[in-house]
Amino acid sequence: MKEEFFIKRINSKHIGDDGAFIDGKVYASDSFFEDIHFKREWFELDEISYKASLVNLSDLIVMNAKPKYALIDIGFPKSLSLHEIKLLASGFNKAAKEFGYEIIGGDTIKNEKIAISMTFIGESKRPVFRKAKLNEYVAFTGDLGSVDRDLKTLLRGGKIPKTSKFITPKLRDEFFYKASKYITSACDISDGLFKELERISNISNVGYEFLKKIPKNMGCSGEEYEILFTFPKRNLSIISNLAKLTKTKITVFAVTKRGKYKSICKENHF
Amino acid sequence: MKEEFFIKRINSKHIGDDGAFIDGKVYASDSFFEDIHFKREWFELDEISYKASLVNLSDLIVMNAKPKYALIDIGFPKSLSLHEIKLLASGFNKAAKEFGYEIIGGDTIKNEKIAISMTFIGESKRPVFRKAKLNEYVAFTGDLGSVDRDLKTLLRGGKIPKTSKFITPKLRDEFFYKASKYITSACDISDGLFKELERISNISNVGYEFLKKIPKNMGCSGEEYEILFTFPKRNLSIISNLAKLTKTKITVFAVTKRGKYKSICKENHF
Structure with a gap:
């Protein structure tokens, strides 16, 4: 698989778990792209941004980390109306409110399709990894x-x-x-x-x-x-x-x- | 501008500087997308990933933060050869080595075009913001x-x-x-x-x-x-x-x- 080949070429000892655990913090990042992960007609716009948030939160939860901060990189088409942009933002805000974290930054660009990449910073006193034991x-x-x-x-x-x-x-x-x-x-x-x-x-x-x-x-x-x-x-x-x-x-x-x-x-x- | 409208709808007190400064750390995120920020024929593949890293590092430097960790969300087409994927990875590794930070995670997806979003975590004892004084x-x-x-x-x-x-x-x-x-x-x-x-x-x-x-x-x-x-x-x-x-x-x-x-x-x- 080409994505695994790319990941192997990146020098990192942290890659492999749902997120990277360093000094009590968990860092995780996931993308949610139109026509890769979803089609526009399947979702309301607030459902898109809400699901993009949830799939990221999922990584933190399974490591036993509480989300603290999130950054949102988002591309969306010029053709979206202000009402539609409001809907898009509301899904991000809804998840942040429910799960108690703060959106602290990101980047907004014009793109033909909706392309969302989020990075979460969480905290965990006792992280859970992917290493199982016998029996x-x-x-x-x-x-x-x-x-x-x-x-x-x-x-x-x-x-x-x-x-x-x-x-x-x-x-x-x-x-x-x-x-x-x-x-x-x-x-x-x-x-x-x-x-x-x-x-x-x-x-x-x-x-x-x-x-x-x-x-x-x-x-x-x-x-x-x-x-x-x-x-x-x-x-x-x-x-x-x-x-x-x-x-x-x-x-x-x-x-x-x-x-x-x-x-x-x-x-x-x- | 629609991107500013989106940013205003997101509830955050940290947005406005090049990065968000919280408890000694600076968090910054920037996207670098094919056909938005660059055309494939203008760049070698390692130049694309290297520039994507530099435009992010730029945000940290102007806040007087030293980069510590980076996460890479990247989409690229299935049609890239293993050699091309190696080149793409090498630009990320080159910047990490030069500026002394570690790549700790991210997400890799298939996408028609090259789409890179990076998030950096830096450290600063004395961050510089955008607030100037008179005279x-x-x-x-x-x-x-x-x-x-x-x-x-x-x-x-x-x-x-x-x-x-x-x-x-x-x-x-x-x-x-x-x-x-x-x-x-x-x-x-x-x-x-x-x-x-x-x-x-x-x-x-x-x-x-x-x-x-x-x-x-x-x-x-x-x-x-x-x-x-x-x-x-x-x-x-x-x-x-x-x-x-x-x-x-x-x-x-x-x-x-x-x-x-x-x-x-x-x-x-x-």
């Missing part, structure tokens, strides 16, 4: 599969419900901030469960013994923004209780073991 | 006008020298880091001297008495990445000495006074 339970939050199904519907020209997680990811901040101290490793499911399992396998030198069969339509569904995480078996009851307390569905589906795991999904990337 | 000297570094002239040559299909500041901005870090303690306000000249004078006028409630006439081809030339700065008159000799020491040309051309200043240049932005 741990492996679990994910929520239900998987709906995002890929909804995306396919949109690509066929169909309609999807306003509540679709493709439009508005459902972040699991309440559960994860409480549960993180009982969790060994985590990442958000942006490229599909199986692909994220492969990443954790590579970083941690573990394979998986599946306790439940995960069908391909669930395991290969990207942009779910649910959380994949591993934890010591002894923490099962406390984690189950925290899930209940925060009304978060979790599915324990595997145990880490010696070995290596490779995703069977077709790569979405180039 | 101060106003000066700029280097020579102005060549960038606009070279850009026009390129737009006409002509050739420009490899040493053009349009290809590789000449940052004044050595001079500015030494001189900053004698300087009241500064900004980099990204949108032309006259436009930057207008910004400092608005922020500082000052006008200018010109000691030298600045022709329009100098005052309206954007992307110069020279530094506009003001300082107390008593600091003239020390600043002149530091300029000589660092082989940096400076031109003292005005004095701040009561009033308001408006740029006479045509707006480049939308």
Whole structure:
């Protein structure tokens, strides 16, 4: 994959997690581009800027970092009306208010298409990385599969419900901030469960013994923004209780073991 | 201007300077997009990533901040060869090595055109803002006008020298880091001297008495990445000495006074 080739050419020891943890701070950056991540007709303008914020926040949450500051680099076409620009700004402001961070800068340029890149600075006393241990339970939050199904519907020209997680990811901040101290490793499911399992396998030198069969339509569904995480078996009851307390569905589906795991999904990337 | 309308709709008290200064750190973000800021045929690929880095570093330098970390969000076409991707990465690495910062993350996506957004985190014990005082000297570094002239040559299909500041901005870090303690306000000249004078006028409630006439081809030339700065008159000799020491040309051309200043240049932005 060409993007992985580029990343390997960049000299950095921090790249590999959802964000970089340095001196108590977590730095994370994600892009959200028209015709790459979304089509204009699928979203209201405030939904675009809100989702751009959420996909970035997702990276911070899975590292157990609280967002403090954000910078927004945005390109948008001259043809947008002032009302439309107001909508675009309101999605950014809505997320900042809800998650309690401040927008401190960025850059605004004219561009044919809407192109958003955000950088977040968060704080964490106890960051969670992608390094799992042997003989741990492996679990994910929520239900998987709906995002890929909804995306396919949109690509066929169909309609999807306003509540679709493709439009508005459902972040699991309440559960994860409480549960993180009982969790060994985590990442958000942006490229599909199986692909994220492969990443954790590579970083941690573990394979998986599946306790439940995960069908391909669930395991290969990207942009779910649910959380994949591993934890010591002894923490099962406390984690189950925290899930209940925060009304978060979790599915324990595997145990880490010696070995290596490779995703069977077709790569979405180039 | 629509970009200013967008910025006004974003709730932030930090926006307005080249970067945001918070707790000893400076955060700055800038985009560098194909067909907005450059055409592919004008640059080698490593020159593109190197310039993208320099225009960001420029923001940190004028605030007297030393760059520590950078995040790179980059989109590039699938059609780039591995050799071309290597070149692209090498420009980022070159700037990081020269200016002593670490690339800690980012996002890589497929995009029709090259689209780079970078965020820098710097450190400053004594940041310089855009707020000038009355009766101060106003000066700029280097020579102005060549960038606009070279850009026009390129737009006409002509050739420009490899040493053009349009290809590789000449940052004044050595001079500015030494001189900053004698300087009241500064900004980099990204949108032309006259436009930057207008910004400092608005922020500082000052006008200018010109000691030298600045022709329009100098005052309206954007992307110069020279530094506009003001300082107390008593600091003239020390600043002149530091300029000589660092082989940096400076031109003292005005004095701040009561009033308001408006740029006479045509707006480049939308």
